[in-house]
Amino acid sequence: MSNRNTFVRRFAAGIAAVAALAAAGCGATTTGGDGEQEAASVEEGFTIGLLLPESKTARYEKFDRPYFEEAVAELCPNCEVSYQNADQDVSKQQSQAEAMLTEGVDVLVLDAVDAEAAGSIVQQAKGQGVPVVAYDRLAQGGVDYYVSFDNKTVGRVQGEALIEGMEKAGTAGDGPIVMINGSPTDPNAADFKAGAHEILDGQVEIGAEYDTADWSPDKAQQQMEQAITSIGADNISGVYSANDGMAAGIIAALKSAGVDEMPPITGQDAELAGIQRIISGDQYMTVYKAIRPEAEVAAAMAVAAATGEEYQGTDEHPLTEATDGAGETVPAVLLEPIAVTAENIEDTVISDGFYTVEEICTDEYADTDLCKGAGA
Known part of the structure; x- marks a missing residue:
């Protein structure tokens, strides 16, 4: 079975939920007076910011980024992925996140260089009504979702x-x-x-x-x-x-x-x-660590968060909980290593x-x- 068909099968429930939302006529993301964002629309498309931490480890450029972009294209063909790599530099990642938020991304997928320092990125995003998915490393600050391995x-x-x-x-x-x-x-x-x-x-x-x-x-x-x-x-x-x-x-x-x-x-x-x-x-x-399902789950979480849906997990990758360094509980999917x-x-x-x-x-x-x- 092709990767495309496998992905569609794994996330059929998530796609159906997003399609239903699009059919309801939700518009592009805007920020209301109370700081809350109105849901974005899969039908019209929106922008997902992807922040990866470094390039010394081969996986991020060779696997994580392309797998994530492929998964987004399946779930939201009209969406765009804005990508940056921090090269293991905390201040560089902060600047990259600030630039993405200024440009108006609708959701951030963040693999933090420093989980504690990344709390400021999460707080800044929350202040602008932008949800954050913690990818591979659990950033502090109260992210919306987290996907990694146990x-x-x-x-x-x-x-x-x-x-x-x-x-x-x-x-x-x-x-x-x-x-x-x-x-x-x-x-x-x-x-x-x-x-x-x-x-x-x-x-x-x-x-x-x-x-x-x-x-x-x-x-x-x-x-x-x-x-x-x-x-x-x-x-x-x-x-x-x-x-x-x-x-x-x-x-x-x-x-x-x-x-x-x-x-x-x-x-x-x-x-x-x-x-x-x-x-x-x-x-x-x-x-x-099978990176493709990790990237696919992150994409599904990001699309759900941006469109105002609640990510439910799947039978293959059920939703559980994780606790960040500040003691906050986060909905999470934790995959099994081999x-x-x-x-x-x-x-x-x-x-x-x-x-x-x-x-x-x-x-x-x-x-x-x-x-x-x-x-x-």
Whole structure:
């Protein structure tokens, strides 16, 4: 079944609700005297602002943005998406949001660089009657909806896989692990860390632990170098890396220290380079988060919010609740993450069309088991 037909099937209920609203003759968005916005019209179209946080992680430009734009085109053919990327700069994202609000966007979809700082964006939007959908990271300030993954589950999946990898490698209990967590300004990173600790605490010795500003691979490499100096490269039995980009820096540090056979190393985001490191044996696992349904849910939430509808969720992606850093409860859809190892790459990222065998099996990886088995 095509992506187009799959999307229509998943969101048929939402489309019907929006179509009914359009048939009722709702006009373009305006702000009333009480600060409340009148509903926009799918029939006439409106503008959705999409603010993504950074470009160091490959997913945002390669997957999130195009998937979101495709989903909006399905739900609202006359709508426009105004897009900006903040390049991990809090003040830049603030300026981008202010410009969009000045230009008159009807709804904001916000993936915050800094969840707490983004509260000012949310408050400014609310002051102008513009609803906000928090995407992937839960911004403070009282957003209207939130879609992401169950982030503590992500950390638990990583922790479980790390222990599994050490058991398979025969290194469980042989020495300490190193934990290299994500950015302290990203609330998701705190959840990943908490979930991982739920699994790892009491099961392994944590010899060194770091939080990594900006999710920087370079900083992760420096932190791993520090851990190697304090623990000794040969004594490290595993490494918890919060994402694939940082795993690249961690592996570079280990190779520079003369390590030929990598200890089990985790990751996240199923980046192409991460998948290739898994099939070559440098990285043990990554977390695959199916970005297309996340982007599709965000688009459905945005269209519902702009048109005055209440997003109800679907059987496949039911509506639940999440609590932001300020203690406010937000209607949310939380998707399930999947652990990817060498054993299930074909059944996950390849079968879903996230990557093709040809993309994974470049010349450098042609002799790996996966690529030889696929005849690449």
